[in-house]
Amino acid sequence: MPKLSLSARVLWLTSLGLLLVTLAGLLFQVRSQVESERQAAEDNIRSVAAALLPVLRQTLVVGDIETVQQTLDSVGRYRGLARIVVYQAVPYQVIAQTRGKGADTVISAPAWFTGLLNEEIASYQSTITLGGITYAELLIEPSLAMVVENAWQVSRQALIASLVFLIGLVVLLGMMLRQGLKPLTGLAQTVKRFGDGELSERATVAGPPEIASTAAAFNQMAASIEELLAKVRVSEQTNRRLALVVEQSDDAILTLDLEGHVLSWNQGAERLYGYPAQEVMGRSVGFLLPDSRQGELAQWLDRVRHAIAGTRFESQLLTRDARLLDVSISASPLFDADGKRIGEINIGHDISERKAMARALHMAKDAAETANRAKSEFLANMSHEIRTPMNGILGMTELALDSELTEEQRDYLNIVKSSAEALLTVLNDILDFSKIEAGRLELEHITFELESVVSGAVRTLAIQAKDKGLALEWNIAADVPQFLVGDPARLRQILLNLLGNALKFTERGGVKVQVTVDQHLEHGVRLHLAVSDTGIGIPAEQLDSIFKAFSQVDASMTRRFGGTGLGLSICGRLAEMMGGRIWAESVLGQGSTFHFTVELAVAGAPPAPETETPERSAQAVAATCQVMLVEDVPVNQKLVQALLEKRGYGVTLAQDGEQALALLQQGRQFDLILMDLQMPGLDGYETTVRIREMERGSGRRTPIVAVTASALTTDRERCLALGMDAFMAKPFRADELYAAVERYCPQEG
Template sequence: MKNPDAPQHFVKLLVVDDDEVDKRLLKRALRASGFEYELTEYSDALSISDISLLNSFDCIFLDYLLPGDNGLRFLRKIRDAGIVTPIVMITSQGNESIAVELMKAGASDYIVKNEINGQSISQVLRNMFRLNSMMREREEAYCALRVSEARLAEAQEIAKVGNWEFHAESNSFYVSHEIYNILELDPQKPVTFEMFLAMVHPDERAKVHTAWMDALEGKRYNIDIRINTPSGIKFAHSQGRSILDPLGRLEKIVGTFQDITDRKLTEQEMMRARVLAENSMKVKEIFLANMSHEIRTPMNAILGFTRLLYETPLTTEQKSYIDAIHFSGENLLVIINDILDLSKIQSGKTIIEKSEFNIRDLVNGIVSVLRPKALEKGIRLTYNFHQQVPTTIKGDPVRLNQILTNLLSNGIKFTEKGGVTLEINSNAAKKQDCVLEFKVRDTGIGIPADKHAAIFDSFVQASSDTTKKYGGTGLGLAIVKNLVELQDGKISLSSSEGGGSTFTVHLPCEEVTQEITQPSQSPGRTSPAPESIDQLIGAAILVVEDNPLNQMLARKVLQKAGCNVDIVSNGLLALERVKTKRYEVILMDIQMPEMDGFETTRHIRTQLQPPVSEVPIIAMTAHAFGSDVAKCLAAGMNDYISKPFQADDLYQKLLKFVQPSPLRVIPFKQAETFPHHKIDLTALHELAGENNVFIDALVLEYNRQTPAFVEKLKTYTKSQNFEAIRFICHQIRNSYGILKMAELDKALDKISKLLKMTDPGPEMTDVTKLVNTIIILISAINEAVTHGLRRTG
């Protein structure tokens, strides 16, 4: 009868016993155990030809005493063969010493013969099943561990990273196999700290030693080092941390060691590539800067002198020639600016500023500047603001000006009939934030659908015919797109061939709820008020410029405003001049021989004493990169003006620094300041006759005397040396009296009487006004003599 509590297992059993009685006893007990089984019997060990077959049994019952070979030796033989099947030893008596010996030899359990019954055998088999289960679990765990170790080794090999441990108590290292691979060492050879330190590059051993000392003190470390291996230098990353025991003592240090040679070499290659790219960009920037300088410098003279020519009497034909020169020069300047703008954008040197400005004023200024071009073509140029568009916003007015000017100019350029319209709308996003929408519509030639994407590429126009007919570089829209995207905006195009075009720009901005109080700056140039220019009359300006044409232009433009102008051709001469004469502003060219503008400015600021070291310096730069402007300001310059410049722009710059002075307060309007074309030179012509040598000598004498008189008058007026002023005025009467200039004679008479007053003495304000008048008049005479006396030569 089966034991109902016995597990329903089928087991394969082997019994090795030469005693038939014992075997029958075992069989009877097995039948009573409740287990279903298959039993294989052997009488002795010698009859088992293939010991490996023992692995196929679930349990082996082995008699302790066997003929030919006792059970203990056979047990050891089975275990030595790697057989792990549970073995239950059958003994005649329960001797503890025998039991211990059997267990040491590999027995799983033992049973005494006189205790063999169904219950004991059932218990033994249950124990064997549990043992089998434990052994399987252990084997599975062992296999899993081996798999895990294999995977870890594989991962370490792929990542080229190994792990290590340092045990403080034994002063020994455990090092994973991959570290041996990295260091190219024999895995059978133990690694010591001294051995490892010897492999570290000499320049980095101190770093490793410091890191190791930190680790011994309980700190973490993380370093990159170079190591010398048999195959050459490798880069490695090492990190480690300490583990302390419950008493706070160092137990061990654990860490990782990774071969980062490939990464370091890649980084070095990337660094070389970046340096090469930066150098290439720098070469390109230097080339463009030099090109800008070399083109803008003569362009300054070309455009400047054409403007001056406009102010002289011209025939209709002459005006048309000047128009052509000026138009060509402006076009060339646009091309240069386009190339430089695109280069700045590509090199990441374009900076987006944020300032408050009146958008209505800005748009009005742009349209005012471009409308004449539209009128010349007989087309309309209009704009319209939607009601919800804020008046004052925060953004970049310079870039917005550039974007709209480019789009409107394009519209005018490609439209022959109809017109161009700018529509401005606003879509409020959140409080104080908005997105401005600018739509530029034209009724021009339009753009084919297959060209819409390419039209925003650099140097691209819709067709070669377009380039031939309308000209241009094809950079305008590329610049616009880049500027829009730099401000997190978007631009789109709607157009068809022959159907006009609509460019739509969306730009995020910030609405300013409180209106700005300062007057907005329109992008269109506005001339300074005449009364403000009067402030420049008599101002001492030093021009440091090496180009003769630009020297001449600067002199003409400044003298037109009434300035006293001195010109030198390099920085060394400028330093000599500022030591002997006080100037109110220095206009400093940048690129000059002997000493450039940067070095000259630094010398003035650091080597000279106030007030000379504090003189305002305005850079005149033909370079156009923002970095050049920054260099000007960093060198100590107060402001800059780009070549070619407009006269009014230069006046505005000067007015920022030229302060009103009693010496330069005059009773005349600017138009009356230099009426040299009205000065009668008849007396000098009669005196000189046709003698050109005498004329040249006379001109040189006036050129020499006049600046000297002017300087002395200023000096003596400042020191209130009335006697010296009276003496100089007497000399002036002797030198200039031959011209019988009524205004000069009147001024000399007035100052003579004024300086003779004793009680009370002369009013200083009256003296300075008369001195200033005399300076203006003798300067006008000198100008007239210089330019009018040689007419017959």
């Protein structure tokens, strides 16, 4: 049996529903009509009884039975009555009765209709009394047939009207359904064509709102499907291109499942590792690891299961021909369509050449560091070996110059002193340049008076200028702050170098130092210092090269004036370290001006130092001061002892660290220990450590000043860290030695 269409089913269901509703309505109407007829019949009986009782009461009192009968016959003609009886109850006796017209009513209603009306109409019964005397009983029975007939006539008319209305409604509904569902048929045809591949098909949006919205929704869905399929086609093309790129990539690209088995293996992997794809598919990735690195397989599998995108690691992998490759691997998780991790993508790149280069660079770096350490050790040893005898030369020369000498002898000794100082300058330049190149030169940040630095540098070279007959002047502008924070020693070093060069290359005229403010800064000033001379000048094309290391205007300058060619380079580096720069202006044959700038913080005036008269420093202090000199070089022993005893200090000599410790263990007490660092046996560092251990808990701490030919910053820091109090580099001047001793020796009040 073919299935009914949607419209037929809707029509049948609607018709059945309407029929049931109509029948229910008719049944309700029939019952209502019967009830209404019954109620009307009962009301009529009561009305008849109300009119009949007075007449019967009067006629029965006089015993006029004939009139009673006539009255009953007259009333019985009413169609709603079936029977009227007047009777005597005890004993029962009918006085008069009549058959009503309603008793002859013929019921034309069908039996099923009569069966639906299970109704009864109550008879009316009343006692006829007068003056308390009962004369008779009145019984009036209504006609049920009349009630049923009346109800049937009304119901039949209603049923006919309902059926006519129902048929018309069903016909109208069928027409509306046919017309309304017509767009749905078109939609079904459109859907079929769309399903057959005609993706451009669209439904006509028409008909009832429900169907129209369905058609619109279908059109939207069709557009989305068409767009999605277009994207799928583009994605498929992209995937094909990507697959081609992956397959032909120079990088080794492979995928692994969660157990580390190979799922894919591109041509790059074949080229890098030497294995064809068909040989490795399904194998554990461990075959790429050499026996010595099989322990890494567990780590690899852990990355497969837990690694995040972009994980990178390096490993040594084994090729088919047993070569070890350094490989950089980029790992990313692999997911299925549901987002579940199913493995890992590995992209490997051969970094063997880079690793070899890195190893070579590391070896070169180690070699360079070894060479640098060797250079530093060489410089330190050279410094020590040169400064140690230089200390004796300069010290003994100063002692000799303080003695009774002929003029010729004094000239000879001054030449010795100036030559030794020149050699010391060369050594200092080399050491400073080495420290700058190694980045180990550190600047001080202390408060100083600018005028004392400038004037001190000028006074140092004043005798040299006087000997050459040159004017040496200096000027500081009025707006230059008096007290600054920086490294006065390095600032003085720049000035001495520039002034020394100016005096060296000037035969007549003079040299001048000018200091001005270049710019006021937030926390300080930028100073502009210029050293001008009237010397031989510098060719313009060589102005830039003179600040390079080991560079001079020409080689003859070295032979004529001496020097290493490092001085200006060091000055430039120092100026840069102090936030400035250096440059020169020159006219050949007329002179040169060397400019440099430095940035310094401004400071307030420092507290005035406590001073003593020279007589007090040389006598009162010396009278109470006992110094132990720990020195292994006889020349230095004689020099220091002579200088100190000249001022009246008590000096006790110790050849090495063991003798120094022995003197202290004997209970000897000293106000100051001058400690050489480089000694055979127990050196100055270890000796200092043991002295501090001996003093622990005694409440006494003897000042220890390091006296060494080493000028490296690391040595100074090590001395202070081990417990020494100060550091004095050889060669030293007599005034430097006296200042160190006076600083730590007790003074009388």
